[in-house]
Amino acid sequence: MHLLFATSIVPDGGLGSGYEIANAAIIAALRRAGVRVTILGFTWPGRTALDAENTIVLGAVDVRNDHASITQKLKWLAKAVLTGLTFSSVKLRLVGPEQVRRAIAAAGPFDGYLLNSVQFTGAFDGLFDDRPSIFVAHNVEHVSAAENAIAVRGAFERLLFRREARLLKRLEARLCRGARFVFTLAEEDRSALGVASDAKSVALPLITRPDAPPPPAARRTDCDAALIGTWTWQPNRIGLDWFLGEVVPHLRRDFRISIAGSVPAGVTSFHPGVTFVGRVPDAQDFVRSAAVVPLISRAGTGVQLKTIEAFELGLPTVATSSSLRGIGHAPANCVVADDPAAFAAALERAASGEVADADGSAFYRRQRAELDARVRRGLEALGYQRHEALA
Structure with missing residues (x-):
């Protein structure tokens, strides 16, 4: 089986954020199951894809709000309002839909998509409907946006987060309906996304490293x-x-x-x-x-x-x-x-x-074994046969 992993930021070997760590764990589990994975998305500025041979890069982008100037944030906001996109998705509209279509075609024959969180898919909504898909929900984004709206102090920021929550709720619902299967990263997120059925979703236990950790050793505390x-x-x-x-x-x-x-x-x-x-x-x-x-x-x-x-x-x-x-x-x-x-x-x-x-090695081994088992359940929803992994 060959899957196209569509994501906002492609893996570059850096594991500085939870998003990057989760992506690395999921892609490794797919490959342990015998799946060929081609990755499609953007890089951080100045970085290169870790697996260049199996990655299609659309360009370089920095999506972090804390790195953006006020002028850039206002441009993103204006574009989001004009296009009806979420603030998080509009940052990825550095290229047009036609360029993304060509990139998808360049991936060659493949069996389905792994739609990795809402940002990239929301930026190019409708381009991933031609094949079966698994949606990877790193978070319930509309819930997080609604919580942010309550927590922020400024009235303008509160309005922005409320808009984001409203749009994200519709987008997440559409992605969950259209997907053959949904991976979440927490059990309670399955109900929050309306996909609590075992036939539709599973929560993935994650790991943060490729190999089991060493036994505990003496350490100096500062x-x-x-x-x-x-x-x-x-x-x-x-x-x-x-x-x-x-x-x-x-x-x-x-x-x-x-x-x-x-x-x-x-x-x-x-x-x-x-x-x-x-x-x-x-x-x-x-x-x-x-x-x-x-x-x-x-x-x-x-x-x-x-x-x-x-x-x-x-x-x-x-x-x-x-x-x-x-x-x-x-x-x-x-x-x-x-x-x-x-x-x-x-x-x-x-x-x-x-x-x-x-x-910590016992915790790690339990997490990895369960991760692999649950990833296979999602693959089977796409028609993956166990004997393929042995081929």
């Missing part, structure tokens, strides 16, 4: 707790605001917290132990330098890849319930707390040594 993320993304920002505003005030004054990643202007903390360190050279080394990893999601849908990564590394964690979306089996060294004071108390206990490192 801080009590470490957080890393793209905090300019609104669902992540909601969690960070909750952590800094409601959890941190309950921590003792000498509790040391390092926060890595891009932080929006105006995000601060009066706690003397909080340090914003910006970009770090190695995310795994950074989180391994902490006694405990706080998992602080409070909004959004889909799965939290930072949660999976921490579990694979066997690190002690304190997690909100929302951070465990898409996780069927949390390890014993994960403490769940949603009350701010209880979350802070659990962090202090873990940092004092009450919660030890674990062997």
Whole structure:
């Protein structure tokens, strides 16, 4: 079987975001099942496709709001209003539908599409109706947009997110209706998308690395707790605001917290132990330098890849319930707390040594085996026969 993986940003070997990690895991699972995968989409500026032989690149684009000027954002907004597209999809209209049609034809004979999230498909709606498809819903985007509309402070931003939520809800419903099968990344997203039937969808457990992690080894800690993320993304920002505003005030004054990643202007903390360190050279080394990893999601849908990564590394964690979306089996060294004071108390206990490192390889192996099994269920909905994988 040959599938065309249509995505906004093609894999380039970088695994700096949850979106990139999830894409790598899904594509690897498809190839382990014996499927030939051709990838279609854009690259980040200055980067090249990881698998150039099996990738069709439409151009280079930077879709990040925090990297765009006010002028660029206004151009995107005007174009979105004029075309009726979502703000997230209009950023990808650097090429016209005809160029995308030619690129699809260049992929050669193939059996179906893997429509990877709504942004790319929404930008070129209608071009992927000629073959059966699997829709990959990384998140329930309309729910995330509606949550963002509630969380933002400005009236103009609130109107934009409400518009985005309305358009995304219609687009996601259309993609789910048209797909033979739907992959979500969290169990609860199946119901939210209206595809809860086992004949129509499955939630994919994910992994963040190609091989099982090594057994736990002695490590030196430089801080009590470490957080890393793209905090300019609104669902992540909601969690960070909750952590800094409601959890941190309950921590003792000498509790040391390092926060890595891009932080929006105006995000601060009066706690003397909080340090914003910006970009770090190695995310795994950074989180391994902490006694405990706080998992602080409070909004959004889909799965939290930072949660999976921490579990694979066997690190002690304190997690909100929302951070465990898409996780069927949390390890014993994960403490769940949603009350701010209880979350802070659990962090202090873990940092004092009450919660030890674990062997994350068992978690990894269970996730990978279940991922492969569930990907095959989706492929079978496209007519894939098990003997094809043996050919």
